[in-house]
Amino acid sequence: MNTKTKKNSNNFIYKIINKDLKKNKNLLLHTRFPPEPNGHLHIGHAKSICLNFELANLYHGYCNLRFDDTNPIKENIKYINSIQNDIKWLGYKWHKKIRYSSEHFSKLYEYAKELIQKGLAYVDELTKQEIREYRGTLKTIGKNSPYRDRSITENLKLFEKMRQGKFNEGEACLRAKINMSSSFIVMRDPVLYRIIFSTHHQTENKWCIYPTYDFAHCLSDSIEGITHSFCTLEFQDNKNLYNWILKKTSVTHYSKQYEFSRLNLEYSILSKRKIAVLIEKKIVNGWDDPRILTISGLRRKGYTASSIREFCHRIGVTKQNNLVEFSMLEYCIRNELNQKAVRTMAVLEPIKIFLYNIDDNHEEKLIVPNHPNNPSLGTHEIIFTNTIYIEREDFKEEYDKKYKRLKIGEEIRLRYSYIIKAEKIEKDKNGNIINIICFCDVNSLGKKPVNKKNPAVIHWISIKNSFPAQFKLYNQLFKIKNPEQEENFLSFLNSNSLIVKNGFIEKKIAQKIIKKMNDNFIHLFFQFERIGYFCLDKLDSKENKLVFNRTVNLRDSWNLKKK
Structure with a gap:
């Protein structure tokens, strides 16, 4: 059993299961994860996946994967494939074969006729608008x-x-006959079947009537022997209908529904419908865009399955809705990458430095660690020459007493290398700095300055050891804490959610990456020193130019709530 599961095994759901097991010692726990194949899964689904699959593992039961495929208009086989891949990637395995609500359509149809025969369902010819009114x-x-x-x-x-297709879409539907005065709107004669003329990815054109979610879900749970059906709080009222359908039909197994709070994460949208809007309007580049919190987007951004599972364990399962801090998600991946990401140097906005007292032919090889606290990750070679790149923000032309990096007349140490001092600058005709002329203290390698404070350290890359790279710096997509609550959520987009930089990484590292690009790997992780944690974007990278996505900053410094 996962140790994280042990720590969280005192929430209300575990108490419910333990109580049920005391009542029935022969009870075999059977859960299910029932996604709609109308988009990619997001981190809210990951919370449900972790809950359902880990409960099954903990109590030595089963967890089904069942696609709720009752609306062929919105569904696609590509979503079915992506959902399977996400669940496997997260580290879980479903019980036996994949299930579909559609495989139960014949039985559901018979249950619907049973309700009609009992006088508990009727065919209605009101329009959708009239039904609503x-x-x-x-x-x-x-x-x-x-x-x-x-x-x-x-x-x-x-x-x-x-069923025979003799009505047009919207001309008729089947409704339950319950109580139009019920305090629960969901119980006011809900629609059980509607007409949809669309080819289904599993049943093709066998059916032109399709059950609604509420009708199919509870009966599919019963047919599959689900003991505990977990869903989020927005389905709390629907439990009345869930129980009514099971009670009024001749099912022999009664599943029980329990609700927990859905995941709400700061500065994020977790509604598939709203994510689809972002994609349709080309605000983001598809379901795997690293700015949206789909599992595929997080994976492309550099999040690991273990970091997502850790996040789900930390937030726990409750009945109270709350807004989770985005920094908690970032902490989980930062904490993991801090232990295993290879350290290397990259320059995102390069400015050139010329060391005038170093010979043009000088090429010094330096061996540096891949991780300061993990020798098992090994070392790699860097090259020191008289012409190097540093970050543009690491040099300031105007004097500033508080500025602790490179400036005229001041010393700085190059990471793993020598102390240098800026003496003058060269500019082009437009006034742009093209060269910083520096002196190099050739006696300072691995030595502390005599009678001086240790200078600040900056990263660098020799021009001879540089390889072109693009860096995508991802930030939160929204400027406000809870865009889900806003009707016009698009008006709160962050215009700086993606910043693209073109710079360099170490050539020696790039050569190793290129050799592995065609291997079957998910991530290549790096900490670009002083910048952040990055992973290779395999989809966009080419052999002559690598692309890296920023997974997370080195610390929680980019925080919109402080703005």
Whole structure:
């Protein structure tokens, strides 16, 4: 059993299961994860995946993967494949074969006829808008449809007519006959079946009527022997309908539904519908864009499966909705990469330095560690020459007493190398600095200055050891803490959610990366010293120019809530 699972095994869900097991010692826990194949999974789904699969592992039970494929208009086989890949990548394995709600369509159809035969369902010919109007509001009760009192015989004939495709879409639907005065709107004669003329990815054109989620879900749980059906709090009222359908049909297994709070994360959108809007409007570049919190986006950004599982364990499972700090997610990946990411140097905005007292032919090889605290990661070679690149922000032309990096007349140490002092600058005709002329203290390698404070350290790359690279710096996509609450959420986009830099990495490291580019790997992790943690973007990288995505800063410094 995962040690993290042990630590979290005192939440209300574990207490429910333990209580059920005391009542029935022969109970075999059976959970399920039922995604809709209408988009990629996001980190909110990861929370549910961890919960359902780890409960099954902990109690030696089973967890089904069942696709809720009841709306062929929005579904696609590519989403089914991506969901499977995400679950496997997170480290979980479902019980036996993949299930689909569609494999139960024949049984669901028979259960629907059973409700009609009991006088508990009817074919309605109100339009969608009329059904909405007749349903009422939280303050006003609903009113009965004029088609509600049709005979059982007539309803059976009309339902068969629906199945045969003799109604147009929207002309008829099957509704449960419950109570139009119920305080729960979901119980005011909910729709059970609707007409959709669209080819289904599993059943093709066998059906033109499809069950709604509420009808298919509870019955699929029952058919598959699910003991505990976990969902988020927005389905709390739907539990009344879940139980009603199971009670009013001839099912032999009664599954139980329990609700927990959904994940809400600062500065983020976790609604698939809203993510789809971002994609359609080309605000982000597809479902795996690192700025959105899909599992594929997080993976491309450099998040590991273990860091996502750690995050899900840390936030826990409760019945109270709350907004989780984004820094907690970043902490989980930063803490992991700090232990295993290879350290190397990269320059994102290069400015050239010429060391005038170093010979043009001088080429010194220096061996540096891949990790200061992990010798098992080995070492690599860097080259020191008289012409190097440093970060533009590491030099300041104007005098500033508080500025502790390179400036005229001041010394700085090059990481793993010598102390240098800036003496003058060269500019082009437009006034742009093209060269910083520096003196190099050739006796300072590995030595502390005599009678001086240790100078600040900056990173660098020799021009002879440089390889072109692009760096994508990802920041939060929204400027406000909770964009999910905003109707016009697009008006709160952060214009600096992606900043692209073109610079260099060490050639020796680049050569090793290129050799592995075609290997079957997920991540190549790096800490670019003094900059942040990055991973190779395999999709965008080419052999003549590598692309790196910033996974996370070295510390929680880029924080919109401080702005």
